[in-house]
Amino acid sequence: MADKVHVTTLLNGESVEFLCAPSQTLLECLRDILGLTGAKNGCNDGNCGACSVLLDGRLANSCLVLGAEADGRTVITIEGLADWAGLHPIQQSFVEEDGLQCGCCTPGMIIAAKALLDREPNPSDGRIREWMAGNLCRCTGYETITRAVRRAAAHLNGEGAEG
Amino acid sequence: MNFSYGYRAPDTIAEAVRLLQEGGSGARPLAGGTDLLVQLRHGIRQADLLVDLKRIPELSAVRYDPADGLTLGAAVPCADVADHPDIRAHYPALVDGAGIIGGSAIRQRATVGGNLCNASPSGDAIPPLIVLGAEAEIAGPNGSCRVPVSSFCVGPGLHLLDQGEMLVALHLPIPSPRSGSCYLRFTPRGEMDIAVVGAAAWLQLDESLSYIEDARIALSAVAPVPLVAETAATWLIGRPADSESFAQAGRLAQETARPIGDVRGTLPQRLHLVGVMTRRALQGALRRAKGETIDG
Ligand SMILES: Cc1cc2nc3c(=O)[nH]c(=O)nc-3n(C[C@H](O)[C@H](O)[C@H](O)COP(=O)(O)OP(=O)(O)OC[C@H]3O[C@@H](n4cnc5c(N)ncnc54)[C@H](O)[C@@H]3O)c2cc1C
Ligand code: FES
Ligand code: FES
Numbered sequence A: 001m002a003d004k005v006h007v008t009t010l011l012n013g014e015s016v017e018f019l020c021a022p023s024q025t026l027l028e029c030l031r032d033i034l035g036l037t038g039a040k041n042g043c044n045d046g047n048c049g050a051c052s053v054l055l056d057g058r059l060a061n062s063c064l065v066l067g068a069e070a071d072g073r074t075v076i077t078i079e080g081l082a083d084w085a086g087l088h089p090i091q092q093s094f095v096e097e098d099g100l101q102c103g104c105c106t107p108g109m110i111i112a113a114k115a116l117l118d119r120e121p122n123p124s125d126g127r128i129r130e131w132m133a134g135n136l137c138r139c140t141g142y143e144t145i146t147r148a149v150r151r152a153a154a155h156l157n158g159e160g161a162e163g
Numbered sequence B: 001m002n003f004s005y006g007y008r009a010p011d012t013i014a015e016a017v018r019l020l021q022e023g024g025s026g027a028r029p030l031a032g033g034t035d036l037l038v039q040l041r042h043g044i045r046q047a048d049l050l051v052d053l054k055r056i057p058e059l060s061a062v063r064y065d066p067a068d069g070l071t072l073g074a075a076v077p078c079a080d081v082a083d084h085p086d087i088r089a090h091y092p093a094l095v096d097g098a099g100i101i102g103g104s105a106i107r108q109r110a111t112v113g114g115n116l117c118n119a120s121p122s123g124d125a126i127p128p129l130i131v132l133g134a135e136a137e138i139a140g141p142n143g144s145c146r147v148p149v150s151s152f153c154v155g156p157g158l159h160l161l162d163q164g165e166m167l168v169a170l171h172l173p174i175p176s177p178r179s180g181s182c183y184l185r186f187t188p189r190g191e192m193d194i195a196v197v198g199a200a201a202w203l204q205l206d207e208s209l210s211y212i213e214d215a216r217i218a219l220s221a222v223a224p225v226p227l228v229a230e231t232a233a234t235w236l237i238g239r240p241a242d243s244e245s246f247a248q249a250g251r252l253a254q255e256t257a258r259p260i261g262d263v264r265g266t267l268p269q270r271l272h273l274v275g276v277m278t279r280r281a282l283q284g285a286l287r288r289a290k291g292e293t294i295d296g
Helices: A026-033 A089-096 A106-119 A125-134 A143-156 B013-026 B036-041 B078-083 B085-090 B092-098 B104-109 B112-118 B126-131 B230-236 B243-256 B267-289
Strands: A005-011 A014-020 A052-055 A058-061 A074-076 B006-008 B027-030 B049-052 B062-065 B069-073 B135-140 B143-148 B153-155 B166-172 B179-186 B197-205 B212-220
Touching (some): A014 A026, A052 A106, A058 B104, A089 A106, A106 A125, A106 A143, A125 B104, B013 B027, B013 B049, B013 B135, B062 B085, B069 B112, B078 B085, B078 B104, B092 B112, B092 B126, B092 B179, B112 B126, B112 B166, B126 B197, B197 B267, B212 B230, B212 B243, B212 B267, B230 B243
Parallel strands (some): B027 B049
Antiparallel strands (some): A005 A014, B062 B069, B069 B166, B135 B143, B197 B212
């Protein structure tokens, strides 16, 4: 058994230290060591996006990142989005547009949407669908998710949400 | 099965080489991990030490020099390759390949170097590197050397690196005038799928922009390694740059291809697709050689 690794990371704005096995994924560290169960284990293979987090601001499947790789990096999970004032505008838009049913894919969808809107404030529907192609949903049929991202974009751009 | 392994993240090439050499056959380089972590989890590959290359500055650097061409660090993520203005301007086939690997999250991690070192016959970045004339810079216990990417893969999942050796960078020559390149693949799904057949083409035109001065074609998923379609490319030299020539090149590429039938496609389907994808990649390369843009 290889020695445990000591990891220091800026997680949702707070400095966090933990010990993990070198082969433990960031997803396992978040869920099993740090108690953050927002990121889901859907496929554990990079195919579904349920485990999406932001690693140094970049969208990543945390099932394909080792916990050890997060050392010295910043990590944002779904738990880091809402604040004392309420839900994040992307979360709010998912509620308003019924962008979820069972909710299993939702944390990943919202993180992926944030990664997109952080770099492209005004994506087309086609671009939203293309960007979110790595995030699978078994319930909604994607239409309301696309709408929720569009609504969130409008919110974040300071436009009154339409409809 | 034992899935536990050690993890080291050296910050110099020399240290990485030392770790890889000392670790023997159990030590493996880790780039984006999008192949390796999945393979380890499923017992397809074994390791007792992963040497993370992402903290070595040279491996994360992209440098374009109009006199010298492109130096692409082995650990640069596909998303950065596909977004890079100089790569977009001068090496469009590489943008095509790096830009369709996985989805947006995978591309933030997956690297072009990892795609090459994984040596899958269907690796989408490999045919573009081949037609763009890329060389692989390798570092090892005995110093460094360069080999053409076209001879890097030696079998499915196998490459020519020895124990202790690693890929440092890919070197792409400056684009010649009146040249263009393109990579296309056929997949049942638009996104998040693996090529049934892929084709990369590079063309250089004469001054009149009507005849082909030089050509290169490489195919994915039709042989145990990414395949150079030498006969088809050579045949094109001196011919008119038109659809008739491209159709004939497609037929010659079909003769070179050695596909198998599997879950992704039957043998006859793959053979048919070799013709179609070769022709279309040549068309794309032609349009770009003439300075047109072909992306949606
Ligand atoms: C959901 C999903 C979708 C995918 N879609 C595609 C696709 O559309 N097209 C495609 O081609 N691939 C696809 N892949 C496969 C994979 O993402 C790519 O092959 C990727 O480019 C691998 O790069 P990496 O940096 O993640 O490599 P790693 O997984 O880090 O490494 C791959 C192999 O190369 C070795 N290696 C890495 N870097 C070096 C180096 N510098 N020197 C020596 N050896 C090295 C590793 O030891 C390992 O054996 C997909 C994977 C997933 C999970
Ligand atoms: S759990 Fe990570 S992509 Fe599915
Ligand atoms: S809401 Fe159930 S999987 Fe998306």
